Amino acid sequence: MPDIHAPSILLHNARLVDPSNGRDEMGGILIENGFITDIGTHLTAKSVFEGVRTHNCKGNVIAPGLVDMRAFIGEPGAEYRETIRTASEAAARGGVTTIICMPNTTPPIDDPAVVDFLMRRARDTSLVNIHPAAALTKGLHGKEMTEIGLLKEAGAVAFTDGIKSVTNAQVLRRALVYAKIFDALIIHHLEDPDLVGDGVMNEGEFASRLGLLGIPLEAETTILERDMRLVRLTKGCYHASVISCADSAHIVAKAKLEGLNVTAGTSINHLTLNENDIGQYRTFLKLSPPLRLESDRQALVAALAEGSIDVIVSDHNPQDVETKRQPFSESADGAVGLETMLSAGLRLVNDESVSLHCLLKAMSTSPARLLGLKGGTLDVGSPADLIEIDLDMPWVVDAASLKSKAKNTPFDDARLTGRVITTLVAGRVVYAYS
Secondary structure (H helix, E strand, C coil): CCCCCCCCEEEEEEEEEECCCCEEEEEEEEEECCEEEEEECCCCCCCCCCCCEEEECCCCEEEECEEEEEECCCCCCCCCCCCHHHHHHHHHHHCEEEEEECCCCCCCCCCHHHHHHHHHHHHHHCCCEEEECEECEHHHCCCCECCHHHHHHHCCCCEECCCCCCCCHHHHHHHHHHHHHCCCCEEECCCCHHHHCCCCEECCHHHHHHCCCEECCHHHHHHHHHHHHHHHHHCCCEEECCCCCHHHHHHHHHHHHCCCCEEEEEEHHHHHCCHHHHCCCCHHHCCCCCCCCHHHHHHHHHHHHHCCCCEEECCECCCCHHHHCCCHHHCCCCECCCCCHHHHHHHHHHCCCCCHHHHHHHHHHHHHHHHCCCCCCCCCCCECCEEEEEEEEEEECCHHHCCCCCCCCCCCCCEEEEEEEEEEECCEEEEECC
16 A cells, blocks of 8 residues: 655656556656656646655656566575565566565465465565465465465465466366456466476477477477367466467467457566577576577567567576576576566667567556556556666676575676666655665
């Protein structure tokens, strides 16, 4: 909830970019009591309001705060990897004002008491909004459905087994039917564990050259094809968590044309990197699903521009040194991404692959709408979860300076252009570049 004690502030001389309504104009935005109360070209430096602070944005972009639908936070059970506090600090620096945390914790988020614990911890320690996605099956074992109604009532915003696929089609079918009763969103990870086997990267020539076992595209597409048939059967609400290849993009596009209630996401890693970036066994780029061919990356970018892909996620998955400083085949999957998601995405804007509106829509407006949250817009009456972006600021990613406890970023030493200058949550500044 917006803080009623948050100071009133006028942001002026800003480029107002709001993908929720197509706004892109110079002007100002007035924030009072944690909400947006006015916006437009008429708000300038000459606008004087008693008791209101002013901030000159110097032509920088003001946009809705980002909503990250897929982030793994160690708390509870793995606080040595990440805590709610450190994740929120990284998020604030990256312009993420809302995090959806995955249920792969210890214990897993499969009980209303754990949902309540996370929400209380977030209220006490987080700089940004944090909402739990509850487990789809008990213990994340894929065998028995959780109490979706009770978990949603407790505060869960979606249902997923996180990094695990539900391979039992009957269980997923029942979950889709049951979730429909409660207007709940099912988010599904797309990897058949039997087809993945001992694979550690994309199957193909490059894996063979490195002497590594590969993971075929079919580990993803067979699960996705099955899921589309289940959605057709149940008329449920389904979101493909992270798609990584051209074939998956085509499957989703076909399902949408058919009118199925289907959306899809991909990670910033799969949009901006490919298997060649692994180079000589760079374990920070060992991901699940794995990085694919450059042609797959380009197909994902095209699908994003065309609207087949709805959401971009950070896929933030902190791992400690012991699990990453291993031979590639033995290292853990995952990379941190809350702090670099937007700046990495601006690569696609700078090379004119997608528009700024398209990028921000996939990182903010679309995930907020999918989850039924009030963010993702600059409309009057909305919570003042905003970011200021300097699109021209160059910077080099230094893993050691990241706020996340873990430093396993695939963008270490990357030269990026565009950075978040200010992040506001409920009208309160939670990060300011200095």
